[in-house]
Amino acid sequence: MSSRELKHSINQAFKTVVHHTQSAEWLYLYDDSTTHYTYLETYHNERNSLLIYNRLKIENAHYCVDGGLIPYGQEIYGHNFRKRCDSLLVTDHFLFIIELKMNIDPNSSDKTKWGDFAIALQQIEQFYHYLHSIIPDFQDKCKGLRIVPFIGIKLPPNLNKKTNTQRWNEIVTFSTATHLKIRFGEELDPLNI
Numbered sequence: 001m002s003s004r005e006l007k008h009s010i011n012q013a014f015k016t017v018v019h020h021t022q023s024a025e026w027l028y029l030y031d032d033s034t035t036h037y038t039y040l041e042t043y044h045n046e047r048n049s050l051l052i053y054n055r056l057k058i059e060n061a062h063y064c065v066d067g068g069l070i071p072y073g074q075e076i077y078g079h080n081f082r083k084r085c086d087s088l089l090v091t092d093h094f095l096f097i098i099e100l101k102m103n104i105d106p107n108s109s110d111k112t113k114w115g116d117f118a119i120a121l122q123q124i125e126q127f128y129h130y131l132h133s134i135i136p137d138f139q140d141k142c143k144g145l146r147i148v149p150f151i152g153i154k155l156p157p158n159l160n161k162k163t164n165t166q167r168w169n170e171i172v173t174f175s176t177a178t179h180l181k182i183r184f185g186e187e188l189d190p191l192n193i
Contacts, residue, residue: 002092002144003061003090003091003092003093003095003144003145005141006090006095006141006142006145007061007090009135009136009138009141010063010069010088010090010135013134013135014063014069014134016063016068016069020039020040020061020062021059021060021061021062022040022041022042022054022059022060022062023054023057023058023059023060024042024054024057025053025054025055025057026042026044026051026052026053026054027040027041027042027051027052027054027060028040028041028042028043028044028045028049028050028051028052029041029049029050029052029062029087029089029098029100029152030045030047030048030049030050030100030102031047031048031086031100031102032047035067036066036067036072037064037067037068037072038062038064038065038066038067038068038086038087038100039062039064040052040060040062040087040089048100048102048103048154049102050098050100050102050152050186050187050188051186051187051188052089052187052188052189052190053187053188053189053190053191054190055191056191058091058092058093059091059092060089060090060091061089061090061091062087062088062089063087063088063089063090064086064087065084065085065086065087065088065127066084066085066086069088070084077130078130078133078134079133081126081127081129081130082126083119083122083123083126083127084123084126084127084130085097085098085099085120085123085124085127086098086099086100086123087100090145091190093144093145093146093190094145094146094147094148094190094193095142095145095146095147095148096148096149096150096188097124097127097128097147097148097149097150098124098149098150098151098152098188099120099123099124099150099151099152100151100152101116101117101120101151101152101153102152102153102154102186104116104153104154114166114167116153117151117153117167117170117184118167118170120151120153121151121170121171121173121174121182124149124151124174124178124182125149125174125177125178128147128149128178128180129177129178146193147180148180148181148183148193149174149178149180149181149182149183150182150183150184150188151182151183151184152184152185152186152188153184153185153186154186
C-alpha cells in the first residue's frame with residue numbers, strides 16, 4: 001500500500017479532495033480562528049504556526065479535519081464521536097494526526113494549559129478510531145506509512161514520571177488505546193521521528 005492509496009481512501013470516505021498540497025522546504029500549519037480552518041502555507045505568518053521541516057521537499061497532502069472533513073459546529077460525527085483533531089498530513093512515509101494547541105503562552109503560569117494537552121490527546125484518539133471505522137482495512141492502507149499523532153504546543157509538558165504522574169498516566173492511556181506514541185512540540189521534523 002502507499003500514501004496514494006491512503007489519500008484516495010480518505011477522499012472516498014469523506015467525499016472530498018485534498019485541501020492543499022505543498023512540497024516546499026519549510027511549511028507552516030496554523031489554525032485560523034475566524035474561518036475555523038487549518039491551513040498549510042509556505043510562508044511564516046503572525047499566527048501561532050507549527051513549523052514543519054520538509055528538507056527533502058516531498059509532497060505533503062493536508063486535510064483540514066475540524067471545519068473541513070468534519071463540518072465546524074457538528075457536535076457528533078460517525079458513531080457517537082465528539083472530539084476531533086485539527087489536521088491530517090499525509091506524506092510518502094507518514095500519516096500525521098495533528099492537534100494544534102499553539103495558542104498556549106509558554107510563559108503563563110496558568111495550569112489549565114495542561115488540561116488542553118489532555119484534551120488534545122482525546123481529540124487525536126477519537127479521530128484515529130473514527131478513521132478505523134470509516135475506512136475499510138485502514139491498517140492495510142497505512143502499511144508502509146508510519147502513523148504519528150502530534151500535538152503542536154509551544155511548551156512541552158513535564159513528563160517526568162516522578163513529578164508529573166497525571167500527565168504520564170494520560171500518555172500511557174493514550175498509547176494503550178491507540179498503540180501509537182504521541183509526539184509534541186512547536187516544530188515537526190519527520191527526519192527526527
